[in-house]
Amino acid sequence: MVNIMNSSEVYDRIVQELRRGVLVLATLSQLGEAKYGYSLINELAEQGLNIDQGTLYPLLRRLESDGLLQSQWNTEGSRPRRYYVISPAGARLLKRLSGEWRGLASVLDKLLSNCEGSET
Amino acid sequence: MNLIDRYIYEVGRYLPRKNRADIQTELRSLLIDSLEARVEGEASEEEVVAFLREFGSPAKVAASYRPESQYLVGPELFPTFRMVVGIALLVLVVVHAVLFGLLLFTNPDFLQALDVLSNFVGNFLSVLGTIVVVFYAFQYFDVRLAKPSQDWDPRDLPVVDMKNTVNRGGTIFDIALELLILVAFLVFPNTIGAVVTPGTPILTDPVLTSYTPLIVAALMAGLVVNIVLLWRGRWETGTRLAKIAVNLFSIVVIAMLISGHAAWLAQHTGSGFFDLLGNLPISKITSSEQTLIIAMFAIQIALIIAMIITVIETIEVAYRFFRQMMGWDTALSSVEDQKTSPL
Numbered sequence: 001m002v003n004i005m006n007s008s009e010v011y012d013r014i015v016q017e018l019r020r021g022v023l024v025l026a027t028l029s030q031l032g033e034a035k036y037g038y039s040l041i042n043e044l045a046e047q048g049l050n051i052d053q054g055t056l057y058p059l060l061r062r063l064e065s066d067g068l069l070q071s072q073w074n075t076e077g078s079r080p081r082r083y084y085v086i087s088p089a090g091a092r093l094l095k096r097l098s099g100e101w102r103g104l105a106s107v108l109d110k111l112l113s114n115c116e117g118s119e120t
Numbered sequence: 121m122n123l124i125d126r127y128i129y130e131v132g133r134y135l136p137r138k139n140r141a142d143i144q145t146e147l148r149s150l151l152i153d154s155l156e157a158r159v160e161g162e163a164s165e166e167e168v169v170a171f172l173r174e175f176g177s178p179a180k181v182a183a184s185y186r187p188e189s190q191y192l193v194g195p196e197l198f199p200t201f202r203m204v205v206g207i208a209l210l211v212l213v214v215v216h217a218v219l220f221g222l223l224l225f226t227n228p229d230f231l232q233a234l235d236v237l238s239n240f241v242g243n244f245l246s247v248l249g250t251i252v253v254v255f256y257a258f259q260y261f262d263v264r265l266a267k268p269s270q271d272w273d274p275r276d277l278p279v280v281d282m283k284n285t286v287n288r289g290g291t292i293f294d295i296a297l298e299l300l301i302l303v304a305f306l307v308f309p310n311t312i313g314a315v316v317t318p319g320t321p322i323l324t325d326p327v328l329t330s331y332t333p334l335i336v337a338a339l340m341a342g343l344v345v346n347i348v349l350l351w352r353g354r355w356e357t358g359t360r361l362a363k364i365a366v367n368l369f370s371i372v373v374i375a376m377l378i379s380g381h382a383a384w385l386a387q388h389t390g391s392g393f394f395d396l397l398g399n400l401p402i403s404k405i406t407s408s409e410q411t412l413i414i415a416m417f418a419i420q421i422a423l424i425i426a427m428i429i430t431v432i433e434t435i436e437v438a439y440r441f442f443r444q445m446m447g448w449d450t451a452l453s454s455v456e457d458q459k460t461s462p463l
Contacts, residue, residue, distance in 0.1 A: 036149075036150075036153075037146070037150045037153075038150050038153035038154055038157070041154075042157075053150065053154060053175060054175060054176045054180070054181050054184055055184065057146070057147065057150060057185075058184040058185045061139075061143070061185065079148075079149045079152060080145060080149055081149050081153075082145075082146045082149070
């Protein structure tokens with residue numbers, strides 16, 4: 001017996017775990033050219049992926065400290081902005097990761113359609 | 121914008137010094153970007169408040185900038201930590217119980233004895249604090265207490281052997297009990313079984329006193345066997361034989377004590393101790409000798425219970441030993457045969 005509040009907490013936690021891995025992939029994929037945090041959020045949102053600002057900004061820094069991104073302050077605009085771009089190591093990782101993702105996605109597609117088929 | 125400044129400053133308070141200024145500058149520029157996109161022209165205070173609320177509390181935002189795993193005692197160390205705390209708690213309980221008992225025997229001031237119990241909380245907290253500090257140091261410097269998990273070999277795992285597994289909780293309880301009685305006997309041999317009635321001289325249980333060396337020997341032997349059992353974690357031929365020998369010795373000692381008490385009680389109550397029950401309730405009892413009779417009667421009952429438990433335990437260990445010798449036990453035993461010793 002799981003009460004409703006518990007099950008929605010569990011749901012939130014699992015969704016968060018699912019997204020956490022995917023966000024890295026999404027972020028790396030969009031940083032072929034240098035962008036600052038807010039522009040990246042907008043770009044992802046335009047394409048249908050909404051990311052919490054509080055999640056993305058720390059993630060950028062973490063990816064940078066892992067050597068997957070490079071960053072630079074740009075002071076030309078109205079205020080200083082930190083621009084991030086994918087590093088060579090990040091690009092190599094992105095290639096491997098996208099292969100991994102495509103494999104997972106197709107397997108899960110199959111699994112989920114199987115289980116939906118058996119339910120009806 | 122004043123609210124944004126305060127917000128950024130507050131986030132900075134939770135950030136490590138190293139990247140603080142850099143993160144603050146970036147966060148400020150991002151917040152303003154985001155706010156400008158939401159609000160046309162100058163933002164009102166309400167709008168900034170709503171915006172910052174949505175962004176998250178300073179502590180939460182700062183936390184997401186820190187490494188993900190920040191532990192006082194992390195999951196790898198925690199099982200060891202819990203075990204150490206458990207052992208420390210057990211030792212403290214035993215030490216304080218012994219001190220409390222001794223003070224009750226030697227000091228008529230009951231409040232002073234109670235002091236020992238109230239000190240227990242303080243002592244436990246300081247021991248706990250010390251353990252936490254030590255484990256935090258392990259955590260901080262990434263000390264590994266166990267071997268790196270890559271090196272392990274499944275063939276090194278112990279055989280699953282429920283029949284021969286020692287009941288750890290029961291053994292620890294036995295050890296604590298034996299220590300308690302042993303300390304009482306060793307430190308105050310003359311006050312064991314003492315009965316204090318206000319206004320009368322202290323009387324001691326003459327039977328227990330006269331058998332002290334034998335009792336101490338039985339307790340010490342039992343203690344050694346139990347410590348070895350706890351250390352080995354499983355029953356072996358040697359420990360089974362030692363346990364049987366120690367228990368037989370204990371049975372002899374307890375039998376001597378029971379017959380000693382029976383003789384003493386018969387002598388002092390005339391027609392046996394059930395007559396004594398006629399003298400109850402306690403309010404009728406005036407002389408300290410009558411109190412002693414009741415105390416000796418209680419000790420006698422405790423001895424009989426101890427005898428029964430020891431005999432059952434001995435039979436069980438002997439039975440297991442017999443099965444082991446006959447080769448009846450396979451390594452993987454069935455679940456209903458997992459019963460361990462009664463104590």
